[in-house]
Amino acid sequence: MTKHIILWTLKDELSAEEKAAVKAGIKEGLEGLAGKIPGLESIYVQADCLASSTADLMLDCTFTDEEALKAYSVHPAHVAVADSKVRPYTKVRSCLDFTI
Template identity: 70%
Template sequence: MVKHVILWTLKDELSPEEKAQVKKGIKEGLEGLKCRVPGIVDIKVNINGLASSNADLMLDSLFENKEALDAYAVHPAHVAVADEKVRPYTKIRSCLDFEI
């Protein structure tokens, strides 16, 4: 199994209301991929960080293996969510992938 964790920081120019909408859209988009992309075991997006956090949201996902993660990265459904709901609104992305 492979764990795929991403932390994002949203762009500064977004208002608090816009950030809330963006986070909701990212959560719905990414979590909606579970039944659409083969190899995803679990996928969750946390959008309710505490004030002590220095990131705005986190993707916590689990894949069957590295090949499934690689296929997810280029899957058209994932690319569409990333291009439409994530990349236009984020300024920082940190990723950690590891086998468990």
């Protein structure tokens, strides 16, 4: 199994209302990939964070193996969500991939 963890920080210029809408869109879009990408075992977006957090959202995915993670990164459904709901609104992305 391979884990894929992402932390995002949203752009500063977004208002609180815009950030809430963006978070909801990212959560809906990414979690909507469940069952659509081979090798993607689970996908979860944590969008409700405590004030002590230094990131705005977390993505937690589990894949069958590293090859499935590589295929996910270029899968058209994932790229469509990333290009429309994630990348335009994020300023920082941190990634940690590891095998369990």
